[in-house]
Amino acid sequence: MTAEAGRARADIAGIIEWMSLEWNAHDADGYAALFTNDANAVIINGDHQRGRHAIAEGHREIFTGIYRDSVIVSMIEQLRFLAPDIALVHLESRLDVATGPAAGVYRARPSLILVKTEAGWRITAFHNTLCADKGRVLATARAARAAWSLF
Incomplete structure (x- = not known):
């Protein structure tokens, strides 16, 4: 791996960490800042959010509603460069919703x-899929955070 590819991987890992931090802070604007202005996001319920503004508004709604007491941990399962400035990333995420x-x-x-922009790496397309095998989930956010240190 070249030094440039190593830096790109580290930068993308930082974006994924930032994504979890913004979710856990329930900061819709901070979360949306990870996306390009013209990004598309298909969230867990199938809603298609088009553009950074729609992503912020959609997440503001869930952060003050159904997911207001949630904690997420996401880890990179696979990262593959499609071009030097385009990356495909698959995550493994665990969401702990405490109430409601x-x-x-x-x-x-x-x-x-993700695409490399003047501002750094940003998400231009996001699609979330709920996994059916809930038997493999971690029981608590504390366990999820502890598991993060294993990766």
Whole structure:
């Protein structure tokens, strides 16, 4: 791996960490800042959010509603460069929702396409898929955070 590819991988890993931090802070604008202005995001319920503004508004709604007491941990499962400035990333995510009608622990496998912009790497496409095998999920956010240190 070249030094440039190593830096790109580290930068993308930083974006994924930033994504979890913004989610856990329930900061819709901070979360949306990870996306390009013209990004597309298909979220876990199938809603298609078009553009950074729509992504911010959609996440503001869930951060103050159904996921207001949630904690997420995401780890890179696979990172592949499609071109030097385009990357495909598959994540392994665990979401712990403490209260409300969605209370529980969920496992998902988001797919992202990131592009290198003047501002650094940003997400231009995001698609989230809920995993059916809930038996593999971690029981608590504390366990999920502890598991993060293993990767």
